[in-house]
Amino acid sequence: MxxxxxxxxxxxxxxxxxxxxxxxxxxxxxxxxxxxxxxxxxxxxxxxxxxxxxxxxxxxxxxxxxxxxxxxxxxxxxxxxxxxxxxxxxxxxxxxxxxxxxxxxxxxxxxxxxxxxxxSSCRDHFSRYADCLLAQVMQTVACNTTHELDARLARWLLALNDRVGVPEMKLTQESAAQMLGVRRTYVTKVLGQLERLGAIHRQRGKVIVRSRQRLSDHACECYGELRRHFDQILPGVYSP
The missing domain is CATH 2.60.120.10 (Jelly Rolls)
Structure with missing residues (x-):
C-alpha cells in the first residue's frame, strides 16, 4: 500500500x-x-x-x-x-x-x-471500484425490497461503523429513518431492540456500538455479501 x-x-x-x-x-x-x-x-x-x-x-x-x-x-x-x-x-x-x-x-x-x-492500470483500478459501487446500489435495492427493517438497520449500522472507524457515531433517529426510507417510529423501535440485545447504546444524537458481533448476528446477509465482493474485486480496499 x-x-x-x-x-x-x-x-x-x-x-x-x-x-x-x-x-x-x-x-x-x-x-x-x-x-x-x-x-x-x-x-x-x-x-x-x-x-x-x-x-x-x-x-x-x-x-x-x-x-x-x-x-x-x-x-x-x-x-x-x-x-x-x-x-x-x-x-x-x-x-x-x-x-x-x-x-x-x-x-x-x-x-x-x-x-x-x-x-491501463489506473483505468482498471477505477473500473473495479465502479463495479463495487454498482454492487452496493444493487444490494441496497434487493435488501430494501426483501428484508425486514431490523436486519436492514443492523446491516446499515455496521456499514456506517466500518466507515467512521470508532464505536461512537453521530446519528439521529430521524436521519436514520430518512436514509432507510421508513418512519421514525419504526427506527426508534428497532434501535430499542438492538440496545436491549447489547449490540448498541443510544445517547442523544449518537449511537455507540457495544458489540459488533451481536450487531452482525442481527444483520441480513447483504452486509457480508458486499464485503466479499469488495475483497474479490478490490482486495485491501474495504475496511478490515
Missing part, C-alpha cells in the same frame, strides 16, 4: 499504482466536509471527484416528488464520490449528502480522465 500521511488516508488511493498516484497527486486539494452539506444536487454538473478520509461519510440520496427520500448507497474512506465512471462533467442523478463530517481530497474530473487514458 502507498502511504499518504500528508495527502489523504483513503484506501482507494492507497491501493493505486504508485506511478498513477504520482500523476494525480499535484492536483489534489484538501477539503473539510461538514455533516448536512450537499456535495452535488440532482442535475448539477459533477466537476470533481472526492476521496474521503475517516470519519467522513457521504450518502447518495434519491429524493421523490412526494417528499420522501432514501439512501441508495453509502461511501466512506474505501471509495470516492462523483465522476468515477463518466468521462468528463456530467449532471448528477442523486443528491450527495455528507452524513458524517471529516476530511477529504478532491480532484478535477478532467485530471482523472487524462490519467485513465494514459494508464
Amino acid at each position: 502507498n502511504r499518504l500521511p500528508t495527502i489523504c488516508r483513503n484506501r482507494l488511493l492507497e491501493t493505486l499504482d504508485p506511478d498513477d498516484l504520482a500523476l494525480l497527486e499535484p492536483r489534489f486539494e484538501r477539503v473539510d466536509l461538514r455533516a448536512g452539506a450537499a456535495l452535488f444536487e440532482p442535475g448539477q454538473d459533477v466537476n470533481h471527484i472526492y476521496f474521503l478520509e475517516r470519519p467522513a461519510v457521504v450518502a447518495m440520496v434519491v429524493d421523490l416528488s412526494e417528499g420522501d427520500s432514501a439512501e441508495a448507497t453509502m461511501i466512506g474512506w474505501e471509495g470516492a464520490v462523483g465522476g468515477v465512471v463518466s468521462a468528463g462533467s456530467k449532471p448528477a442523478f442523486a443528491r450527495m449528502v455528507v452524513q458524517s463530517s471529516g476530511p477529504a481530497v478532491r480532484l478535477p474530473i478532467e485530471t482523472l480522465e487524462q490519467v485513465k487514458q494514459e494508464s
Whole structure:
C-alpha cells in the first residue's frame, strides 16, 4: 500500500499504482466536509471527484416528488464520490449528502480522465471500484425490497461503523429513518431492540456500538455479501 500521511488516508488511493498516484497527486486539494452539506444536487454538473478520509461519510440520496427520500448507497474512506465512471462533467442523478463530517481530497474530473487514458492500470483500478459501487446500489435495492427493517438497520449500522472507524457515531433517529426510507417510529423501535440485545447504546444524537458481533448476528446477509465482493474485486480496499 502507498502511504499518504500528508495527502489523504483513503484506501482507494492507497491501493493505486504508485506511478498513477504520482500523476494525480499535484492536483489534489484538501477539503473539510461538514455533516448536512450537499456535495452535488440532482442535475448539477459533477466537476470533481472526492476521496474521503475517516470519519467522513457521504450518502447518495434519491429524493421523490412526494417528499420522501432514501439512501441508495453509502461511501466512506474505501471509495470516492462523483465522476468515477463518466468521462468528463456530467449532471448528477442523486443528491450527495455528507452524513458524517471529516476530511477529504478532491480532484478535477478532467485530471482523472487524462490519467485513465494514459494508464491501463489506473483505468482498471477505477473500473473495479465502479463495479463495487454498482454492487452496493444493487444490494441496497434487493435488501430494501426483501428484508425486514431490523436486519436492514443492523446491516446499515455496521456499514456506517466500518466507515467512521470508532464505536461512537453521530446519528439521529430521524436521519436514520430518512436514509432507510421508513418512519421514525419504526427506527426508534428497532434501535430499542438492538440496545436491549447489547449490540448498541443510544445517547442523544449518537449511537455507540457495544458489540459488533451481536450487531452482525442481527444483520441480513447483504452486509457480508458486499464485503466479499469488495475483497474479490478490490482486495485491501474495504475496511478490515
